[in-house]
Amino acid sequence: MRYLDPKDLTQRENYKLLIGSIIPRPVAVVSTQSADGIVNIAPFSFFNIVSSEPVILSLAIQRKEGELKDTARNLLATKEAVVHILDQTNVQEANKTAALLPADQSELTVSGFTTTTSKTIAVPGLNEASVRLETILHQHVPIKKDQQITADLLLLEVVGYQVAEHVYQDGKIDPRALQAVSRLAGNSYATIGEIFDIKRPS
Numbered sequence: 001m002r003y004l005d006p007k008d009l010t011q012r013e014n015y016k017l018l019i020g021s022i023i024p025r026p027v028a029v030v031s032t033q034s035a036d037g038i039v040n041i042a043p044f045s046f047f048n049i050v051s052s053e054p055v056i057l058s059l060a061i062q063r064k065e066g067e068l069k070d071t072a073r074n075l076l077a078t079k080e081a082v083v084h085i086l087d088q089t090n091v092q093e094a095n096k097t098a099a100l101l102p103a104d105q106s107e108l109t110v111s112g113f114t115t116t117t118s119k120t121i122a123v124p125g126l127n128e129a130s131v132r133l134e135t136i137l138h139q140h141v142p143i144k145k146d147q148q149i150t151a152d153l154l155l156l157e158v159v160g161y162q163v164a165e166h167v168y169q170d171g172k173i174d175p176r177a178l179q180a181v182s183r184l185a186g187n188s189y190a191t192i193g194e195i196f197d198i199k200r201p202s
Contacts, residue, residue: 024182
């Protein structure tokens with residue numbers, strides 16, 4: 001077994017080890033809105049469930065040279081976001097939103113995504129997603145190294161679910177119908193493969 005000390009590695013080397021080891025990762029396609037009304041869309045795989053009571057999700061966004069990413073900036077300003085689950089029908093359009101655009105240009109201009117009104121918040125959702133989670137900012141945790149903020153951990157409270165009828169079955173989500181896509185390392189993604197059940201011990 002090889003031992004590696006993260007303190008001896010560069011940020012890039014640590015990043016590669018993490019994204020290659022912690023797989024598959026669910027992907028959130030997040031829509032936010034600036035104070036000027038510009039809709040921002042971006043995919044994130046540093047994303048997961050925190051709690052079901054209260055209903056909290058986590059979203060971690062790395063800063064670039066100390067600067068907030070548009071998603072984090074908008075969330076901190078408006079306290080709202082819509083989290084969409086990446087799936088096989090929208091993965092190509094979601095990838096287009098990863099392009100580096102100026103803050104005053106919406107990713108709607110470079111992707112095929114279209115918006116729809118949310119029920120509980122002002123930020124619009126995306127028509128092309130089968131699951132939309134309307135959220136408000138619950139807590140912001142700045143992540144620091146040597147007193148410098150390097151990332152923003154955003155805890156988001158779900159205040160509304162929008163679920164397509166074809167994936168909603170008896171109060172649950174049908175994983176085969178959802179066709180969720182997960183993130184691996186590099187440019188690689190993965191789909192849901194074999195599903196098997198294991199009973200928990202009583």
